[in-house]
Amino acid sequence: MAQEEIRILPLFPTFVWYLDLAPEKVTAINAPISSRLDAMIAAKTDHVLGQRLQTDQNLHTDPALGGLLPQIAGATRSALDFLKIRYRQFDITGCWANVSWPGTPHKEHCHPNNYLSGVYYVEVPPGGDNITFHDPRVQPNLFMPPTREQNTENAGKMTIGVKAGTLVLFPSWLVHSVQPFQGSSSTRRVSIAFNIMFSDFERDVSPPLWEGNLKAPD
Numbered sequence: 001m002a003q004e005e006i007r008i009l010p011l012f013p014t015f016v017w018y019l020d021l022a023p024e025k026v027t028a029i030n031a032p033i034s035s036r037l038d039a040m041i042a043a044k045t046d047h048v049l050g051q052r053l054q055t056d057q058n059l060h061t062d063p064a065l066g067g068l069l070p071q072i073a074g075a076t077r078s079a080l081d082f083l084k085i086r087y088r089q090f091d092i093t094g095c096w097a098n099v100s101w102p103g104t105p106h107k108e109h110c111h112p113n114n115y116l117s118g119v120y121y122v123e124v125p126p127g128g129d130n131i132t133f134h135d136p137r138v139q140p141n142l143f144m145p146p147t148r149e150q151n152t153e154n155a156g157k158m159t160i161g162v163k164a165g166t167l168v169l170f171p172s173w174l175v176h177s178v179q180p181f182q183g184s185s186s187t188r189r190v191s192i193a194f195n196i197m198f199s200d201f202e203r204d205v206s207p208p209l210w211e212g213n214l215k216a217p218d
Contacts, residue, residue: 014133014136014171014174015079015082015083015170015171016133016160016168016169016170016174017075017078017079017082017168017169017170018160018166018167018168018169019071019075019166019167019168019169020163020165020166020167021071021165021166021167022165023165025067025071025165026164026165028067029067029068029071029165030122030123030164030165032063032064032066032067033064033065033068033097033122033190033192034122034123034190035064036062036064037055037097037099037122037190040055041053041099050101050102050103050104050185051101051104052098052099052100052101052104052106053097053098053099053100054096054097054098054099055096055097056096057094057095057096058094058095059095059096059097059192060092060095060194065095065192068120068192069092071120071167072092072118072120072167072194072196075118075167075169076090076116076118076169076196079116079169080116087198087204087205088198088199088200088204089198089199089200090115090196090197090198090199091196091197091198091199092194092195092196093113093114093195093196093197094114094194094195095192095193095194095195096192096193096194097122097190097191097192097193098189098190098191098192098193099188099189099190100128100178100188100189101185101187101188101189102180102181102182102183102184102185102187103180103181103182104180105177105178105179105180106177106178107177108134108175108176108177109175109176109177110172110173110174110175110176111172111193111195112172112173113172113197114172114195114196114197115171115172115196115197115198116169116170116171116172116195116196117169117170117171117172117174117193117194117195117196118167118168118169118170118193118194118196119131119162119167119168119191119192119193119194120166120167120168120191120192120194121162121163121164121165121166121167121190121191121192122164122190122191122192123164123188123189123190124162124163124164124166124189125181125183125187125188125189126181126183127181127182127183128178128181128183128187128189129161129162129163130159130160130161130162130178130179131159131160131162131168131176131177131178132157132158132159132160132176132177132178132179133157133158133159133160133170133174133175133176134156134157134174134175134176134177135155135156135157136173136174136175140156141156144156172195172196
């Protein structure tokens, strides 16, 4: 008699892409970014100690990010190829630095009006070395039985460890947050956030994905 077998079908999964760049790349990429941010912070005379700072969303046009942009592009192509997405071209629609000090949280949020979003880590202090992703489904929190161990199949949120040189890519609709960390007043956490969207969206993506069977005569 054939043995019965339960099969598991991972329907509608949520993917997060995670990459640790090689140490020699990290040094070359991070040094000019940190130097550029140091100059920007020094010029901000009204900064309150401990306040989280964000640059404008056009940071990808700054030469200091020249080493990072090819890494973002490569990771994006890898993700789109994995998903078997048909596309012509994509653009960074926004890119900005987050600089935070001890005790500063980054509350739950997502990045609307884009397809993929990501974070690259420049300076990562102890305790500030993670990002949390939250279950995008609405109903699972209505009933949450205890588990023997927490894993990606049963958790309502998952925290992923990061370090300087880590690049994380995820769907823009996926809610995420960052918990505050502890440390001295000189300790800071620096990350570069960015959004990705298809170029020529109206022409390439917006048209319906089906064809009619009633054709107009020539």
